Amino acid sequence: MNSTQQWQAVTWFEVDEHQLDQRIDNFLFSRLKGVPKSRIYRLIREGQVRINKKRVKAETKLKIGDQIRVAPIRFEQKEEAAPVSDKVAQSLLARVVYEDEGLMVVNKPSGIAVHGGSGVAYGLIEGLRAASGKKYLELIHRIDRDTSGLVMISKKRSVLKTLQDLLREHKIQKTYAAVVKGKVALDKQLIDQPLHRYELPNGERRVRVSKEGKESKTQWNVQERFMHATLVYASPLSGRTHQIRVHGLSIGHPLVGDEKYGHETEYRGPKPRRLCLHAMRLEIPGYPTIEAPMPEDMQSLIAQLRAQKADKVVAPVEDDE
Missing domain, CATH: 3.30.2350.10 (Pseudouridine synthase)
Structure with missing residues (x-):
């Protein structure tokens, strides 16, 4: 079975403490291997992804015990995300203006999305992951594709939760x-x-x-x-x-x-x-x-x-x- 055929039936996931407060889109990116991000966003938008039988938005945060249902995914045509070139990846890494053991802040250029999906092959976070080789990098917040400037990225889950709490407050x-x-x-x-x-x-x-x-x-x-x-x-x-x-x-x-x-x-x-x-x-x-x-x-x-x-x-x- 290839990476796309396995999602052609209803799929269920249950959230545990390791996924607490993670966004549903980021959760699905890591679970639905072989499914393009643009397709995942479309599934969410069309109500094909449900949490506890309810429709969700891409930014919906997960809670322990949540039951996630993903409808069968049909692949009418092959969709592949473009790889991030070394030149682009390194240019993004050069735009890091602050970094410590748990936080990275990048001066994003105008015209690049913070993440891939919805017709965007890749974004800032994919480029930084490719350039740094770090296993864990997550967006703490987002800014518009056409907006330039500072974007916070966590290098530790504890920092992600702390800074997102500060943002909410x-x-x-x-x-x-x-x-x-x-x-x-x-x-x-x-x-x-x-x-x-x-x-x-x-x-x-x-x-x-x-x-x-x-x-x-x-x-x-x-x-x-x-x-x-x-x-x-x-x-x-x-x-x-x-x-x-x-x-x-x-x-x-x-x-x-x-x-x-x-x-x-x-x-x-x-x-x-x-x-x-x-x-x-x-x-x-x-x-x-x-x-x-x-x-x-x-x-x-x-x-x-x-x-x-x-x-x-x-x-x-x-x-x-």
Whole structure:
């Protein structure tokens, strides 16, 4: 029996203490040998994967004793993940900005997904595993494919659990640099809008402001205003999909280069090469502050915006009263 034929019947798994708090997608990646990640994501999306008879999402966390049912997997055509080249793997390893015995932090380039699947042959985590040869590397969190910047990766399961707990408790502060359309009026503001995630008919995830959504807050601090855009440092106080992007759209200032949210909003500045969003700083309890410099493409865009004549940095004076 080959690695694909064995999954052509209903498959059951039971979760033990070793898989506690693991995401269902990561669990299935390691169990369904020979099944492409894109197929696994499709199975989850179509309800072919159930936990205790209930539909799940890719990010669903496992509990001890969970009964996982996977429907028969039919292979209409051969799907193979592309191998990670040595050049790509080593270039990703060179982007490690912090590492100790349990944590690795990587400055991800824009345009690469954090993991393979859903039509993506491989991602950051697969590249790092190939380059480092480490048996255990797991994503602690995710950022969008088009977003550049800091991604935390655990080298130990204990670190994974500890830092994910800190994320849930909002004790890790993440700061992003964003170039947004138009001049933002307020120097500082807290955007407090509930966000609801939904899927398009093709399965693509989108997010919108909705009363039915989850509580979501983002702190915006203006750094510099230009004729047609504003440089903002944004700190999400909750961890929702596309949060900064949709919150920007909600106040009339979508991100420059965003093809999903607010692309129809007028913008007369220089043409961007990519989504202008960069995860620039991580402040983790017990660790030094970890930073990633602004990527060259965003620096170039900002230089062009300055050349169009800018209102220089607005640094509000703190009032002691």
